[in-house]
Amino acid sequence: MIRIIVDMMGGDNGSAATKEAVTNFLKDHDDVEIIAVGNEEEIKDLSCEKIFSTDVSAMDSGVMEVLRKKDSSMVKAIRAVIEKEADAVVSCGSTGAYLSAATLILKKIPGVKRPALVTQFPRLSDGGFITVLDIGASNENTPEEIAQFAYMGSLYNKAVNGVDSPKVALLSNGSEEGKGSPEGKAAFELMSKDPKINFIGNLEGNAVLYGEADVLVSDGFTGNVFLKSSEGAVKGIGKVLKKGFTKNIFTKIGYLFAKGGLKEMKTRMDPKKVGGAMLIGVNAVTVKAHGNSDAFAFYNGIDVAYKLAKAKLIDSIKEGFAGE
Amino acid sequence: MIRIIVDMMGGDNGSAATKEAVTNFLKDHDDVEIIAVGNEEEIKDLSCEKIFSTDVSAMDSGVMEVLRKKDSSMVKAIRAVIEKEADAVVSCGSTGAYLSAATLILKKIPGVKRPALVTQFPRLSDGGFITVLDIGASNENTPEEIAQFAYMGSLYNKAVNGVDSPKVALLSNGSEEGKGSPEGKAAFELMSKDPKINFIGNLEGNAVLYGEADVLVSDGFTGNVFLKSSEGAVKGIGKVLKKGFTKNIFTKIGYLFAKGGLKEMKTRMDPKKVGGAMLIGVNAVTVKAHGNSDAFAFYNGIDVAYKLAKAKLIDSIKEGFAGE
Structure with a gap:
């Protein structure tokens, strides 16, 4: 089973697009568990595990602002990777904030000087x-x-x-x-x-x-x-x-x-076919989907996370850098 | 009268393309004098002032190699800017060699830290x-x-x-x-x-x-x-x-x-419509046409030199940097 945490909030197209993507992705895959993080009102009807958050980090949030908002969907999603022992996390929120929060919370793989x-x-x-x-x-x-x-x-x-x-x-x-x-x-x-x-x-x-x-x-x-x-x-x-x-x-x-x-x-x-970028070098598959992702693009973002988790990319980086 | 020195050699398409360009350019403009620099056999039938050279710098020539070849069309063309009191020089030879030779021979405009x-x-x-x-x-x-x-x-x-x-x-x-x-x-x-x-x-x-x-x-x-x-x-x-x-x-x-x-x-x-790049910051209009220029592209390279000379670009840079 691949466990993926998905930040449902923070994209330009609201939670409608991310919900459609999650629903379709679960329909298409029987070896995936998704834990959705977001506003209770908006995501309560999703048929998967959920974590509720109250704050949404705006697309242009600074790093400190996001980290201060401990109840933001983004920070909660990243923390959930550790708490829920998940393989991957996907978000379409502010890039700078996501990168910093992921590096701080998930930490760099030993030997890696800097994530990319x-x-x-x-x-x-x-x-x-x-x-x-x-x-x-x-x-x-x-x-x-x-x-x-x-x-x-x-x-x-x-x-x-x-x-x-x-x-x-x-x-x-x-x-x-x-x-x-x-x-x-x-x-x-x-x-x-x-x-x-x-x-x-x-x-x-x-x-x-x-x-x-x-x-x-x-x-x-x-x-x-x-x-x-x-x-x-x-x-x-x-x-x-x-x-x-x-x-x-x-x-x-x-x-x-x-x-x-x-x-x-x-x-x-x-x-949109590519699905987004990954922050490589931290202790989980961390995918940043485009801020303006529609359901199709966000689906592909989840798919990138799924494939990288399935290919055990983090394990191979850990092995590769073990001697560094 | 605008005086332009043209290096006829060194491009991928030989002197046939550059000759066609020069002939057409002179036909289209009555306020331009072109001084063509190149191999005597190849350019003797051009109806403009000519300077003969024996060496051609290959497209991939290093800087020192070009400068050592004092009889190369490129070095002769750049020197001719000073000797003939010309406004501009055009070449489609090796970029690195052309930039270094032009900076060394024509020198930077006072106040300019580095040409671009x-x-x-x-x-x-x-x-x-x-x-x-x-x-x-x-x-x-x-x-x-x-x-x-x-x-x-x-x-x-x-x-x-x-x-x-x-x-x-x-x-x-x-x-x-x-x-x-x-x-x-x-x-x-x-x-x-x-x-x-x-x-x-x-x-x-x-x-x-x-x-x-x-x-x-x-x-x-x-x-x-x-x-x-x-x-x-x-x-x-x-x-x-x-x-x-x-x-x-x-x-x-x-x-x-x-x-x-x-x-x-x-x-x-x-x-090809753009005609090439100019090395800005030296004491003459110095145009680098694409190495693979055909007659049309090289014509546009000469045209860039012509327009910049006519607009007195060098004078305005000299004035602008006079206080630096």
Whole structure:
């Protein structure tokens, strides 16, 4: 049985979306127990174990504000991981607050210097996914932390995508060795020498989608810029396309015919399919779903938690870092 | 008369592309003198002033290698800016070598701490362009350098796009104040206080294309990642779309009808339309065209140099930095 704690509150779309997701997820899986945390009035009709909370942390809550609100659904959900001996926790509340609260309450896995936010990005060359971290848990990282991210990302990739010795690339401003920030260059050295990392060198942002890397590693600031820039371009093109297609009667007819192709593109690039990011490096599977998750996206967020828990990712990180 | 030195060699497509571009540019403009630098055999039939060189720096030449080759078209072209009292120089040779040679030979404008690579990016909200710098002249920058980039970028934007008080945003991992790398945060402080910069705050990578900023400023490493990630996403989607459209007879018909819309999208996002990047901060307009420029792209590279020279960008930077 996989036990998942779900924070039902704090998303942009209220508890209606999270409730639909939880109900559907339980319907689809008979090896999952969900413990829902939220406002009694809103979640009492859910047919699973429940923990009631009175406070909701607003999406823009600061870290201290959330931690002070001891009865917030987010803090209660994270604490419930320990109390209920659960495998995973999922929330779509404020990212900064969630990361800090999870690190404080669940604590880092021994040997891990710093947790990272990890997600998957579509790899268009073969329809697979590339594991990307850190996408924003930190603002700056030491070379040692980046090398640890590479190892944690490899374990994540193996657990989720089943790749045996995932190829790790370092996000840089040039593909040659010797390119990159000072921290990046030092991380390059460390990863080259580390037998636990299948390091293949630097990768530029324009080569990620069509590259052969399984894991893209970076400091948290640069990784966040990479992710958001790519997302921005995808969204921008979608809008330009739609505008172009509605220009005249011929392009409108074209749009009707082209819908199939566009839909396939959207499915491939859809962040909702990915389901959210995980804070890797703490003592439980900690999934951060998008703040604007609808029921489908939140379902996928729970699914990420379910798969990572089932793959025993936390155990493999604990083993991997036991000697550090 | 605007005098432009053009390095005819060093691009991926040989001198055929650059010759076609120069010939067409001279045909279209009667206030331009071009001095072409290149191999005698290849460029002797060009009807403009010529300087002959014997060496070509390969695209992947290192800095020292280029500088040692004193008879290379690139070094000769940069030197010719001084000898011929030209306004601008254009090359599509190796970026690193070009930047170093231009900085060494043309020298920094007094007061400028560090030159930056600047380019324009399509702003989809209004069909305009956003000026982005530094996109890769440096691997790391001090807060003072970033603030200077913001000011140089403003002068560039005014010269090229005619915006009177360009809105400057700092590329960051969050829109709130207090987000960003330590250098970014310090640069935020400096720009907030600087009366020469119309600073509007942080901007995330996913908000650039639809933001209201005229200038996006960043350290060279992050700016390069931003640019390449966006380019990569655009290219990736193009490929997915094409694949999707050729899936079956209906999507193929759709593609025929949709071509108009797609073509408009491509035109808007086409890096060839932008023409290349400029090294801003040295004593001449120094344009780096894409290494794989065809005649159309290289024409636009010369056009960037022409417009910046005509707008007297170098004079306004010299004036602006006179007190520094």
